[in-house]
Amino acid sequence: MKKEIATLLVGVILGAALMNLFLCKQIDQLYLEREKLKVELYETTERLKKIRVQQQQNKLFVREIEVIFLNEPKQNLLEIELHKKIVELAQAIIGTEVEKVPHTIIGHLLDQRLIEVNGKKFLLHLKTIIIAEKVTFLLKYETADGQSDE
């Protein structure tokens, strides 16, 4: 009985050794690939971490406000005054992170707003807001009595 067990064990060991010998090249290749992938994964993870940190540091902030009036013909003097008032109103958003600009509040702040210039009241109609580092407002205006100031 002991002899059979010993033979079996020798067979198992020899079989495993031979299988190991025949497959060693493939297993070595797979091991190398796994190691390469591990290194690649590590490098990619580190790069991703750096990119995330960079991204957090390089946040975009509102630096400038641009106001464009869509009325035709242009009334330069009036538009300059309106521009000044609008910039005063929207001043608070300068320095805000672009992603965190409260666009709805800004919209309500300017749309349907009455602004007095040289004793006359003008009603603003906000058409578009472009939020970026330079926030752009596209507006139309009319005199407050309902007649378009065109």
Place this chain on the structure above:
Amino acid sequence: MTKLLETMTYNAFIALGVIIGGSLIGSLGYVLVGQPPGHSMVELAEKLKIWAFVTGLGGTYETIRAIEAGFLGLQLNTVIKQLLLIFAAFIGAHTGYLIIIHLTGGKIR
């Protein structure tokens, strides 16, 4: 002379067996812990070479003592005999090492 040849053959084959068996079966352990078998076989063959050589010589200091005695007693025959035994063990160990290297497809660079 025949006795010497017999002992040389023993030494050579013992060393050969230590290298081949040790590398082939030892690498199974490496595989079980997730190491590459081919690479570990070559590594084991290199490491076992010196031990195969010692085992082939009987694993004792007798050969060294015999050489020493031969030198001191000016018995050149004994010295040459022991050197031949050492050489046979070396040949066996190196043959085993070369066999393993070729079986695994050469050293991984």
